[in-house]
Amino acid sequence: MMDWLLPPPNWSCAAGLVLDSFFAGLRKELPEFTGPLTLFGSVPIQLCLDDSFTSADADIMVSGDPAPLRAVAKKLELTAGGSLRPAFGLQLCPSHFFRTTAHYLHRAHMETRHGIRIVVPHVRDVLIGKLHRSRMPEQEGIVLKDLRAFQRVRQLCGGHPNEDDLISDLLECGPYFRLPEHDDVNHFRLNVLDLWPNLFGRSLDVEKLILQPLRKMEAEARGTNHPSVSQMLDDLHPTRE
Known part of the structure; x- marks a missing residue:
């Protein structure tokens, strides 16, 4: 599996200090x-690569009910608009808010701070997660701040993620390419398609580079007599419509 090394999180940067205050208070x-x-x-980009790559919020995925943790963050004035750092707040999110590659935990940084287990996913998995951002009606192109995240990581990581890196990661995201029910928009698929020419100057052939390899891997792993799996893969749609 392709990968590249990152330094450990810098808890003394602006985001790190806010987060560490929350962990201690929690x-x-x-x-x-x-x-x-x-x-x-x-x-993770701020902690591991560029502490100036700031965002208004720090997103934290919680296993279980996030409400008690939100109450603590509010008490500590660490939510959006809190007094510790204006215009910077913690967003305590349920687990389904972070969707990325199937094996992101294999390369995540893990440590315990103030008795709490902390998981910092590799930036390549964080970038994949950004491709799930919902799109506005009539939106053209990927959201600029997400494109900047890809560009900044590539600048600081020697050109990674390159095309091979991203294709490898997208091959772990087959179900995300499925057409949604009720003719809704597949935001993930459109964001992927819009990302490619911005990074690599050409379009992505989803059918050839993603869907065909997925079908082949499923056939080799499970055999061909599994209609439910075959049907699921056939439902994957490579076009923008």
């Missing part, structure tokens, strides 16, 4: 809580 207010908490969005 330990005091909810001593029975041990995590895990998964950091996503732009936070």
Whole structure:
């Protein structure tokens, strides 16, 4: 599996200090809580690569009910608009908010801070997660701040993620390419298609590079007598419509 090394999180940067204050306060207010908490969005980029790549919010995925943790963040004035750092707040999110490659935990950084298990996904998995951003009606192109995230990571990581990296990761995201029910828009698929020419100067042949290899891998792994799997793959649609 392709990969590239990152430095450990810098907890002394602006985002790191806010997060560490929250972990310490959480330990005091909810001593029975041990995590895990998964950091996503732009936070891993700030912690591991560029502390100036700021965002208004720090996204934290919570396993279980995020409400008690939100109450602690509010008490500590660490939510959006809190007094510790104006215009910067913690967003405590349920687990389905962070969708990325199937094996992201294999390359994530993990540590315990103030008795709480913290997961910092590799930036390549964080970038894949950004491709799930919902699109506005009549939107043309990928959201600029997401494109900038890809560009900044590539600038700081020697050109990674390159095309091979991204294709490798997208091959772990087959179900995300399925057409949604009720003729809704597949935001993930459109964001992928819009990303490619911005990074690599050409369009992505989803059918050839993603869907055909997925069908082949499924056939080799399960055999061909599995109509449910075959049907699922046949439902994957490579076009923008």
